[in-house]
Amino acid sequence: MRDATIAQAVKILQAGGLVAFPTETVYGLGADARHEDAVSKIFTVKERPHDHPLIVHIATIDELTEWAQDISADALLLAQAYWPGPLTIILKKQPHVLASVTAGQDTIGLRIPNHPVALRLLRAYGSGIAAPSANKFTHLSPTTAAAVYAELGNQVDLILDGGPCTVGLESTIIDMSGSQPVILRPGMISAESITKVLKTNITLQRQDNPVSAKKIRTAGMHHLHYAPLTKTALIHSAHLAEFLKTLTPNDLPIALLTHSQYFLPKIKNVDRINMSADPIIYAHDLYHTLRLLDERHYRQIIIEAVPKDTSWEAIHDRLIKATGMKL
């Protein structure tokens, strides 16, 4: 990407405009985190309720203290271990941080993304960029510049094209503002990996877990989140064959997203899409594939449920949120 393009993006941000930019996870819809009107535009363009706080992206660990206070040794350890990378750390905010960024809470989410274009933009800007995923509220996060354009069109002043995102799923969010670490949103950095760094057990927030059912507004608290427009359902591998037998012409055509080699009879108007059995590749391809399928106007998208082990945890979480189902 040309220096002039980065300079143009900086000018737009300074003037209170919106710049969509690539990160390794998904594309972000960026605004100057200190600019009230610019932050407000993010909510308007995304049609997002104001009680969902934004992540502030920074370029270096040194900038942490500009935004957060009471940063524990463990929080710093995580920042050093994973940044730049797909981890968002929730910390106690500095008093100046806009209430619109934090949804009125006394905490702030911070992250250094690992993408050359994002890092160039953040360094050139020299201050925090608030950025949610660059999609309309509840829609799938975009993993290409074309997907950002399809979501937001000309409502964004500039879209920086940094190619397809390498990770493809949103960052892991860990709350380090309390007495013990809590994962609020699983991501490709697993609880297992974080446990090794911190040498302490961490809690995974479950919506049905009364211990952590604090009023934290975090990803996917809304019924349908990360969702395609087409009706989408999750089905266990063992029930797929049986399910296919129950289909009537009115149910067709359907797209069937599988990842196992499970044998299934070929049926007319049931298009099987074989995803990778490797969770890292599956995560990379998931949103992009769902977007393509959405454009083809199937009656339904059926997704084979993924394994329950930790390497699939973030994917399982997003599939549950995309389908509104519990498995």
Ligand code: TXA
């Ligand atoms: O990978 C990502 O995290 C991407 C890229 C662009 O960095 N961003 C992203 O942002 O997914 P967004 O806004 O779509 O999701 C961030 C989630 C929101 O659901 C929000 O509720 C939660 O982070 N969040 C932000 N600040 C928080 C805070 N102070 N406390 C609790 N949750 C917070």
Ligand code: MG
């Ligand atoms: Mg989002």
